[in-house]
Amino acid sequence: MKDLHPTLKFVTAKACATRLARPVLLVLMFSIVVSFAGCEKKAGPTSNTNRNTDNNPTSGQGAAEIIDRYRKLDSSRDSVTRLRAHISGQSEEMNAAHELQLTIYRKREADGRLLMLIDFTAPAEERDRDGLVTVYPDGRIEGVRYVQSSGSFIDTKDASSEDSLFGLTLQELADGQPDKYDFTLAGEDTVNATPVYRLDGKLKSGAESKFPRVVLLISKQEFAVVQAEFYDNHNEIARRLSVNKFDNIGGHWSRIKWSIDNVARQKKIAFEATDVKYDQNLSESLFTRDHLKQIASR
Numbered sequence: 001m002k003d004l005h006p007t008l009k010f011v012t013a014k015a016c017a018t019r020l021a022r023p024v025l026l027v028l029m030f031s032i033v034v035s036f037a038g039c040e041k042k043a044g045p046t047s048n049t050n051r052n053t054d055n056n057p058t059s060g061q062g063a064a065e066i067i068d069r070y071r072k073l074d075s076s077r078d079s080v081t082r083l084r085a086h087i088s089g090q091s092e093e094m095n096a097a098h099e100l101q102l103t104i105y106r107k108r109e110a111d112g113r114l115l116m117l118i119d120f121t122a123p124a125e126e127r128d129r130d131g132l133v134t135v136y137p138d139g140r141i142e143g144v145r146y147v148q149s150s151g152s153f154i155d156t157k158d159a160s161s162e163d164s165l166f167g168l169t170l171q172e173l174a175d176g177q178p179d180k181y182d183f184t185l186a187g188e189d190t191v192n193a194t195p196v197y198r199l200d201g202k203l204k205s206g207a208e209s210k211f212p213r214v215v216l217l218i219s220k221q222e223f224a225v226v227q228a229e230f231y232d233n234h235n236e237i238a239r240r241l242s243v244n245k246f247d248n249i250g251g252h253w254s255r256i257k258w259s260i261d262n263v264a265r266q267k268k269i270a271f272e273a274t275d276v277k278y279d280q281n282l283s284e285s286l287f288t289r290d291h292l293k294q295i296a297s298r
Contacts, residue, residue, distance in 0.1 A: 063183040066197050069223040070216075071178070073253055078107040078282040082121075082275040089267035100126060107282050112137035115287040119295055130296045132287060139180055139207060144289065146296040153289060180207040181214055188220070191227055195220040211238065224253050238264050250278045 080103065087098040101122040107115045114135040120126040131145040143156045181201030189198045201214040213231035218224065224246065230239035245257040259270045285291055 061185070061197065063185040063199055066185065066199060066218055066223065067178060067183055070218055070225065073222075073224060076108075076252055076278040078105070078278070078280055080105055080275075080277045080280055080282070081273055084272045084274060086270045086272075087267065088270075089262075089265065102126075105282055105286055107284075107287060117286055117292070127298055128296050130292060132289070132292050134287075135177075139177060141177075144292065146289070146293045148297055153292075177209070178214075178216075180204055180209055183216070186215075189217060191217055194226060196226060222253055232264075236263075238262075249276050252278050 082103045083101070085100045085102065087100070100120060103119045103121060105117040105119070109115065116133040116135075118129075118131050118133070120129050128148050129145065131143055133144075134142045136142075141157065145154045146152075147154055178201065180203060182204055183199045183201045186198045186200040189196050196217040196219050199216045199218060201216065203209050203212045210232070211230040212233060213235065215229040215231070216225050217227040219226055224243075225241075226243050228239075228241040229237050230241075232238040240261045240263065241258065242261075243255055243258040245255075246253055247256050248254070254273065254276050255271075256273050256276075257271065259268060261268050
């Protein structure tokens with residue numbers, strides 16, 4: 001599901017500008033961004049959102065219960081998602097559209113860790129952007145990339161750095177990390193005829209994030225996120241994630257088509273999952289530095 005998951009890029013902002021944008025997913029970001037799931041027949045473009053911010057919804061659902069039901073949508077042990085990512089934008093560094101193909105491997109460990117391997121399959125020159133991501137139960141995130149030219153690994157632990165992920169952050173790749181926020185039920189909206197709950201999240205004290213506020217629109221029927229808004233320190237929208245299509249694959253509601261608008265950088269990444277598989281009994285060896293070095297050196 002979700003999954004989803006976000007293209008690892010541990011380079012400087014200058015390098016980003018000179019080498020074009022390279023998405024890291026997902027999010028995953030889900031695959032982010034937030035791990036969004038929902039009903040395909042109801043989820044659609046999110047530009048037509050009708051808001052009814054009733055402070056006393058009549059559904060009887062509380063924010064904690066809604067978030068809990070959303071989290072429980074992802075019950076898989078592991079997953080393999082093959083994606084196409086189409087990048088476009090109006091900034092100087094995005095003078096032409098760019099398309100990538102990648103595969104994201106995800107595995108949940110018994111100790112609560114989430115392991116991710118991002119493997120770029122096309123174009124060939126993108127393979128040195130392959131990376132590993134580890135999300136710990138306490139919210140810490142670590143990313144690793146292998147650099148062929150120097151024969152060394154580059155590590156990052158900055159969940160808020162955009163330079164790590166082609167204008168996306170490690171947090172967005174790690175499903176948005178909703179555990180970092182305290183949510184309140186702000187009302188009930190409608191997104192293209194889909195009734196949704198509107199949840200407003202405030203960053204918990206001591207938690208690290210580039211986004212002090214997150215708003216989730218969660219479908220009332222499937223409890224899947226169909227839209228998410230990420231706000232900066234000025235309470236202005238920095239990101240908007242919109243899910244256009246879902247499908248039920250092996251009993252898991254999975255994102256098939258979704259997009260992320262990076263408002264600040266004037267970029268848009270449109271994702272399409274071409275193949276999604278769950279519970280594949282992925283080997284631990286996939287998520288090692290030795291394997292990362294091997295695939296990045298192909």
